[in-house]
Amino acid sequence: MMMDLDKQAETVLRTENINIFYGGFHAVKNVSMEIPKNRITALIGPSGCGKSTILRCFNRLNDLVSGFRLEGRIDYQGQNLYDPDIDAVEVRRKIGMVFQKPNPFPKSIYDNIAYGARVNNYKGDMDELVEKSLSQAYLWDEVKDKLKQSGFSLSGGQQQRLCIARAIAINPDVVLMDEPCASLDPISTIKIEELMRELKEKYTIVIVTHNMQQASRVSDLTAFFNAKLSDDGKRFGYLVECDKTEVIFQSPKEESTLDYVSGRFG
Numbered sequence: 199m200m201m202d203l204d205k206q207a208e209t210v211l212r213t214e215n216i217n218i219f220y221g222g223f224h225a226v227k228n229v230s231m232e233i234p235k236n237r238i239t240a241l242i243g244p245s246g247c248g249k250s251t252i253l254r255c256f257n258r259l260n261d262l263v264s265g266f267r268l269e270g271r272i273d274y275q276g277q278n279l280y281d282p283d284i285d286a287v288e289v290r291r292k293i294g295m296v297f298q299k300p301n302p303f304p305k306s307i308y309d310n311i312a313y314g315a316r317v318n319n320y321k322g323d324m325d326e327l328v329e330k331s332l333s334q335a336y337l338w339d340e341v342k343d344k345l346k347q348s349g350f351s352l353s354g355g356q357q358q359r360l361c362i363a364r365a366i367a368i369n370p371d372v373v374l375m376d377e378p379c380a381s382l383d384p385i386s387t388i389k390i391e392e393l394m395r396e397l398k399e400k401y402t403i404v405i406v407t408h409n410m411q412q413a414s415r416v417s418d419l420t421a422f423f424n425a426k427l428s429d430d431g432k433r434f435g436y437l438v439e440c441d442k443t444e445v446i447f448q449s450p451k452e453e454s455t456l457d458y459v460s461g462r463f464g
């Protein structure tokens with residue numbers, strides 16, 4: 199499907215008819231979609247439609263949730279991420295995550311970056327890696343004179359850029375972002391959006407956002423999810439459509455998509 203949407207981009211992640219359960223609750227039904235390389239894909243939709251659930255499946259973060267079960271497959275570089283012989287820790291090294299609330303480690307700014315590299319037995323020059331990662335996250339100039347201070351001493355927007363720097367320091371393929379600007383002021387938000395545009399040159403980005411302007415400003419592709427009641431009266435999430443962002447925002451196939459992006463519901 200995506201090949202038609204973006205002929206230049208190869209597919210990094212592909213879900214094939216996935217169904218996601220939390221215990222007896224069928225949270226997400228029959229989602230098939232593709233995430234293209236070096237693009238920003240936005241997941242949008244009303245609360246509870248399963249955006250975060252799907253995002254977290256992309257790096258197996260839901261494994262830690264009791265009762266979680268996934269049916270179907272998620273292919274990453276031709277392998278099913280959920281095959282029993284796949285190491286979830288290695289998956290999370292290749293597919294990083296940035297959360298809604300900045301969550302620096304209770305360590306110095308320097309060690310926030312160096313920690314993951316040390317754990318991964320990084321053999322290169324640590325100072326260089328720290329500088330490069332912080333520069334890529336547009337934070338270096340603001341912190342270069344206080345690298346030994348705690349990550350918590352930074353502003354919220356700076357902390358989020360620190361978390362992005364930490365995510366890219368271990369050289370992932372994909373960076374997942376779950377509402378990365380939800381707790382930030384407008385100026386920090388614009389900085390993170392600029393940063394995302396830069397980062398997609400090197401990484402593939404998938405972002406969950408409630409902010410329609412943000413999705414239309416930064417993403418190349420947008421997937422619109424919705425929720426509805428099944429025959430037994432339970433609410434489940436599903437993918438309505440995924441297309442180029444300008445199509446989703448201007449001429450989507452489904453009326454419910456237009457209603458949502460134009461603020462008529464949700």
Ligand SMILES: Nc1ncnc2c1ncn2[C@@H]1O[C@H](COP(=O)(O)OP(=O)(O)OP(=O)(O)O)[C@@H](O)[C@H]1O
Nearest residue numbers: 220225243244245246247248249250251252263435
């Ligand atoms: N750990 C969990 N255990 C049980 N149910 C869960 C769990 N996490 C999510 N759910 C349920 O799965 C459904 C989808 O939740 P999810 O957080 O993925 O939605 P979302 O679209 O990201 O919502 P929001 O926009 O409000 O963050 C919801 O009904 C939610 O209550």
